[in-house]
Amino acid sequence: MDIFQLTAVELGQKIKKKEISVVEAVQKFMERIEAIEQDVNSFVTIDKEGALAQAEAVQKQIDAGELTGPLAGVPVAVKDNLCIEGQLTTCSSKILGNFKPTFTSEAVLNLQRAGAVIVGKTNMDEFAMGSTTETSYFGPTKNPHNLAHVPGGSSGGSCAAVVAGEVPYALGSDTGGSIRQPSSFCGVVGIKPTYGTVSRYGLIAYGSSLDQIGPIAKDVTDCATILEAIASHDEKDSTSVLREDYDFTAALKDDVKGMKIGIPKDYFGEGLDAEVKAAIQKAVEVLERKGAIVETFDLGLVKYAIPAYYVIASAEASSNLERFDGVKYGYRTEEYDGLHNMYKKSRSEGFGAEVKRRIMLGSFVLSSGYYDAYYLKALRTKALIKAEFDKAFAKYDVIIGPAAPTTAPELGKSLSDPLKMYLGDIYTISLNLAGLPGMSVPVGTDSKGLPIGMQIIGDCFQEKKMIRAAYTYECATNKEHETIAAMSRKEA
Amino acid sequence: MANVISDETIEYVGILAKLELSGAEKENAKQDMEKMLDYIDTLNELDTAGIEPMSHVFPVNNVFREDVVTNGDGHEAALANAPKQKNNSFEVPKTIG
Numbered sequence: 407m408d409i410f411q412l413t414a415v416e417l418g419q420k421i422k423k424k425e426i427s428v429v430e431a432v433q434k435f436m437e438r439i440e441a442i443e444q445d446v447n448s449f450v451t452i453d454k455e456g457a458l459a460q461a462e463a464v465q466k467q468i469d470a471g472e473l474t475g476p477l478a479g480v481p482v483a484v485k486d487n488l489c490i491e492g493q494l495t496t497c498s499s500k501i502l503g504n505f506k507p508t509f510t511s512e513a514v515l516n517l518q519r520a521g522a523v524i525v526g527k528t529n530m531d532e533f534a535m536g537s538t539t540e541t542s543y544f545g546p547t548k549n550p551h552n553l554a555h556v557p558g559g560s561s562g563g564s565c566a567a568v569v570a571g572e573v574p575y576a577l578g579s580d581t582g583g584s585i586r587q588p589s590s591f592c593g594v595v596g597i598k599p600t601y602g603t604v605s606r607y608g609l610i611a612y613g614s615s616l617d618q619i620g621p622i623a624k625d626v627t628d629c630a631t632i633l634e635a636i637a638s639h640d641e642k643d644s645t646s647v648l649r650e651d652y653d654f655t656a657a658l659k660d661d662v663k664g665m666k667i668g669i670p671k672d673y674f675g676e677g678l679d680a681e682v683k684a685a686i687q688k689a690v691e692v693l694e695r696k697g698a699i700v701e702t703f704d705l706g707l708v709k710y711a712i713p714a715y716y717v718i719a720s721a722e723a724s725s726n727l728e729r730f731d732g733v734k735y736g737y738r739t740e741e742y743d744g745l746h747n748m749y750k751k752s753r754s755e756g757f758g759a760e761v762k763r764r765i766m767l768g769s770f771v772l773s774s775g776y777y778d779a780y781y782l783k784a785l786r787t788k789a790l791i792k793a794e795f796d797k798a799f800a801k802y803d804v805i806i807g808p809a810a811p812t813t814a815p816e817l818g819k820s821l822s823d824p825l826k827m828y829l830g831d832i833y834t835i836s837l838n839l840a841g842l843p844g845m846s847v848p849v850g851t852d853s854k855g856l857p858i859g860m861q862i863i864g865d866c867f868q869e870k871k872m873i874r875a876a877y878t879y880e881c882a883t884n885k886e887h888e889t890i891a892a893m894s895r896k897e898a
Numbered sequence: 899m900a901n902v903i904s905d906e907t908i909e910y911v912g913i914l915a916k917l918e919l920s921g922a923e924k925e926n927a928k929q930d931m932e933k934m935l936d937y938i939d940t941l942n943e944l945d946t947a948g949i950e951p952m953s954h955v956f957p958v959n960n961v962f963r964e965d966v967v968t969n970g971d972g973h974e975a976a977l978a979n980a981p982k983q984k985n986n987s988f989e990v991p992k993t994i995g
Binding site for chain 1: 907910914915916917918919923927930931933934935938939940941943944946949950953954955956958960961963972975976980981982988990992
C-alpha cells in the first residue's frame with residue numbers, strides 16, 4: 407500500500423515501529439505534492455525545507471522517547487487562516503499576501519506538541535468567505551475526484567489535500583459549514599466541534615461568535631484523534647470552554663444499540679438532490695440495522711438560519727476586518743492622499759469582491775437606524791433556532807441529514823449568483839448559530855462519481871455520540887466510501 | 899416589500915466600511931444589498947417579541963488574570979510586517995495639519 411493511502415494514525419504507528427522514518431514519510435508526501443499539486447492547487451505555501459527540518463527534530467524526540475502520541479511524526483497541512491510564527495499566512499487574500507505572523511495559533515501549537523510536521527498552508531476562500539474555494543486570490547482549488555469541479559469551501563484546500571493524498575490530515579475552520587461542506591464534496595471526514603472546544607487564538611477572525619477550528623482526515627479514528635490533540639482550554643481565547651471531556655477517541659465504539667437518531671423532515675424537502683437523498687437514507691438504514699432507533703421529526707425554522715447567519719456573520723466580519731488598513735501589516739496602496747484615502751484605497755485594492763460584499767452588508771446592518779431591525783432581529787432568531795435544537799436534543803442523541811443539498815458543482819458556476827451559493831449552506835449553517843458540533847462522513851457517490859456526505863449533528867459537548875455513530879457506520883460499511891482520489895487523469 | 903438602496907446610502911456605507919468603490923462596483927453593491935435585504939426580510943415572518951437577542955450560545959463572562967508580562971520585546975518582529983516604518987514606528991501619512 408502506498409504511504410499516501412494510510413490514515414494519519416496508521417502512519418503514526420509505522421513511524422513508532424520504525425518501519426518508516428519521519429524524514430522518509432515527509433519526503434514521500436513531498437513527492438506526491440510535487441506530482442499532483444499543479445492539478446489540484448490545494449496549497450498557498452509548501453514549506454519543504456521547513457518540513458524536513460521539523461521531521462529531523464521530531465524524529466530525535468521520538469527516538470528519545472519524548473514524543474509517544476499517535477500523531478508523532480505525521481505530516482499535516484494547515485488552513486491559511488491559522489497563524490504560524492514566521493510563516494506566510496495569507497487567508498488567501500491579496501491584503502495579507504506578505505504577512506508573516508509573530509506568533510503561532512494555539513491549535514497549531516497543540517499539534518506541534520503532539521509531534522506534527524507542518525508541510526504547508528492550504529488554499530481557502532478569501533477570509534473563509536465562500537463555499538467553493540474560488541474566491542481565493544491565489545486561484546481556485548480543484549476537486550481531486552474530478553478536476554472540473556470545485557472542492558467546496560471555504561476549507562477546500564485542506565479537504566482536497568487530504569483526499570488527493572498530499573497529506574494524511576489537515577486543519578480547517580468552520581463558520582457556516584466550511585469544514586463539513588468541502589468534506590462532503592471531497593469525500594473525507596471533517597468535524598466542526600462545539601463552539602469553544604478548540605481555541606481560536608491565532609485564527610484570523612471572520613465571524614468570531616461562529617468560528618471553530620476542526621480536523622479533516624480520511625476516517626473517523628483520525629478525526630477523533632486529531633480533535634483530542636487540538637482541543638484545549640485556553641485563557642488567550644475568552645470564549646474557550648473548559649470541557650468535562652477531551653477523550654474523544656474513547657467514543658470509537660462499534661455500537662449504536664438504542665441510540666436515538668432524529669431525521670429532520672425539513673432537511674429532506676425541496677432543493678435536495680435525489681441521489682444525495684437516496685445515499686443519506688441508505689446510510690441511516692445501515693445505522694438502523696445496527697440497532698439505532700430512527701425517527702423523523704419537524705425541526706422548524708430551518709429556512710430562517712441562512713438570513714440570520716448572513717446578518718450576524720457579515721456584521722462580525724465588517725468589524726473584524728477593520729484591522730486590515732495598510733498600516734501594521736499587509737498590503738498598502740502605492741499612491742494616496744492622506745490617511746483616510748490610504749485606508750480606503752488599500753482595502754479596496756486588497757480585498758476581493760465577496761469580502762467587500764460582506765463588509766458592505768455588515769456595515770449596513772450595524773449602522774444607526776438599521777441595527778435593531780436587522781442585527782438584533784437576527785440575534786433573536788438565533789435564540790429561537792437554538793431553542794428548536796434544544797427541543798430536538800431532549801428527544802434524540804444525534805440528528806442526521808445531508809451536509810449539502812448537492813454534490814460538488816462545476817468550477818465557475820457558483821460566484822455569479824451569491825444568494826444561490828449561500829442557499830447551499832442550508833443544512834450546515836444553523837449549527838454555527840446554535841454552537842453545536844457536526845461532522846460529515848462519506849456515504850457514497852453520485853452518478854458522476856462525486857462524493858456525498860452525511861452530516862451527523864450532536865448536542866453541545868456531545869461530540870462523542872456523534873463520533874460513535876460515525877464510527878459504527880464506518881465499521882458496518884467497511885470504509886468503502888473513504889477512498890482517496892485516483893488522480894488518474896495525470897497518469898492517463 | 900422590495901428594498902431600494904439609494905446612492906446616498908451606498909456612499910454612506912462605503913464610508914463606514916472604509917471602502918472606495920468604483921462606479922460599476924457601487925451599482926453591483928446596490929443590487930447585491932437589495933437582493934440580500936429582501937431575503938433577510940423573511941425574518942420578519944417570525945414573531946420575536948420578548949425574545950432576548952443571543953450574542954453567544956454559552957454564558958460569556960469576563961476572564962481576568964494578573965497583569966503580568968509574559969511576552970518579550972517583539973517590536974522588531976511586529977515592525978517587520980509594516981508596509982512602511984520609520985524610527986522604530988509604523989509610518990503613516992500625516993494626520994494632523
